[in-house]
Amino acid sequence: MTQPVLDVRNLVKSFTVGDGIFDRLRFTGGKLLAPPKVVNAVNSVSLSIAPGEVLALVGESGCGKSTVAKTIARIHAPTSGEIRIDGKEVSCLNQKELRPVRRELQMIFQDPYASLNPRQRIKDIVIEPLRAQSDRRMSSSDIDAEAIKLLARVGLNAEQANRYPHQFSGGQRQRIGIARALSVRPKLIIADEPVSALDVSIQAQILNLMMDLRDEFGLSYLFVSHDLSVVHHIADRVAVMYLGFMVETASRDQLFATPRHPYTQALLSAAPNVDKALRKPQAEITGEVPSALNLPSGCCFRTRCPLAFARCAVERPALLPQRGGGSVACHLHDTVPEAFPT
């Protein structure tokens, strides 16, 4: 078997939130203590991506999908867990040690307005990662030529190379962001909601470009999105997250044809669709996502789940592999047959 480009095991990320000390003061056991307030953003998430594969991470806001992406890109330091990029463990590296890793992994951000430096020309923006990697060994003419080549690849022309970000539209800026990620010829690109800030006609252009680049450079994507129709278009495999837990993983066709976790079913039926035939009103959920400050006991989804029963409040379901591929974290699906190897 080929080595996965990205292999994440039991990734945990929690944030201490900065409430004032007086808000946190509690009398416990005769002592005055100020326990830290902790948000459990990511709870033991494992995933892997094969070369050339697109894995989509789906979920609603606050489910931890962006935190997973940013922790893998080491924008956040993980609380615990392993992150292997191309076989190399990176979860404990410091910023200097991470520099060669960034040659393998680049990121595209959601907001094309905030992710480009407004004071840099775009030819400098797109070449910045390569310049950082090359340790000043590239001549400036080489750098310029490379920048123009990159911009041409994403559909921008040489005259535009000297302009500043504010002179471009949202879609063009996202192209610039993609060119910047490509500059070091990475194996893996982490794309955090790359098209959700764009109009639908521009969104199609960017999705097409990303798919073309995957074929051309053999890229793998970790594609974070809340939009199921976009995910269906681009992904090979899909992982669904809820409240920091991974609740289901499956191949794209399997997930969309036969979603198994009640949350996945609800998510699919809630998505509006232009095709009347595809609207499924059956699985409706009420209420909203609980706070990550105060996770429910047992299953994370039980407070909204129409199928919840007594065991769901007591025991947290593990993500277990299923017959026919994929895995689900739900007590309704955890009766693994004897003959089935786990």
Next chain:
Amino acid sequence: MAEPLLDLRELQTHFQTFGGLVKAVDGVSFNVKAGEIVGLVGESGGGKSVIGFSILGLVDPPGRIAGGEIRFDGRDISKLGEREMRNVRGRDIAMVFQDPMTSLNPVYTIGRQMDEVLRLHTNLDEAARRIRCIRMLEDVGISGAESRLDAYPHQFSGGMRQRVVIAIALLAGSRLIIADEPTTALDVTVQSQILKLMRRQVQETGAAMILITHDLAVVSEMADRVVVLYCGKVVERGLTEEVIRSPAHPYTRGLLDSIPRITDRQRRLRQIPGTVPDIRTLGAGCSFRGRCAHAQPLCAERSPELAPVRGSLDAACHFPLQETL
């Protein structure tokens, strides 16, 4: 046939900027009947939000309504003064804004913000108003409504806040509700709850609704009729079924093609090339011609008029599409 509740005729809303005159709304006509949901669709810059603001008289300088009529219940409200307009706003026409985080006042309780509508527009006494507010909150699905009246907006989540905003819009029994991207800021499971709520309210009260959105999927699930806007002009309008199934204007077709479909997954999405042109420098001819695969020399010479194509469809195109999707 009964007169439509709202009738927009050749509405022009212009903004004078340093870079030139922006015709954000350029001759838009459509009508809305009681009990009907009309979807306004288009990409950013299409002018859909400005139409909503124009109807409510909320266009601030440098913008102004430069022409046309906004006939509400038989009278032209575009010429009303601010004092008269205040009686229309909130009572006859209510608005649900996109961002539930900013459309509520953070320093007043929910109860006070709801009460304000009733205080201004009804003769109810305080106790009666409070009961009405509680009932309204229950109607939009907020549990423990009585205690929630004393809560502040920051104590609610995004979905709950949008429910409160909808409750406020419905309180005075408005006959027209303008919802400007009401679910864009919300998650998909919450979105479907809010959309169901809005449709139920329209059905129960017989109010009319203008649903402004960029999301064709939302429109196709909610609206009875659709108006598609591009660069401040109506490019197509008709019954939702027909617009979605067999659009006549290449722009509508392009928008529909750009949506990834779960039924037939193509390797590449059919995209609309290029971007929306600068609205200040449009000049003569069809404003979509630069991105249109069917453009002919005529398209650059003359701007197409909105004309009936087939069935309920009107399109502003010299060469409307004939085939079905």
